[in-house]
Amino acid sequence: MPYQLQCxxxxxxxxxxxxxxxxxxxxxxxxxxxDHWVSIIELQEA
Known part of the structure; x- marks a missing residue:
């Protein structure tokens, strides 16, 4: 399952x-x- 980081x-x-x-x-x-906060978002596979 792919994951995306967003700061x-x-x-x-x-x-x-x-x-x-x-x-x-x-x-x-x-x-x-x-002072940064990173979110890990689970991406849905196509």
């Missing part, structure tokens, strides 16, 4: 194939930019 503090929009990768990327981004 409230910048124009980050990135897709990941699985939740573990998306979660790690979101955590890394939030650690680098302490």
């Amino acid at each position: 409230d503090g910048c124009d980050l929009e990135r897709e990941h194939a699985d939740w573990a990768d998306a979660n790690e990327a979101a955590s890394d981004h939030e650690a680098e930019y302490a």
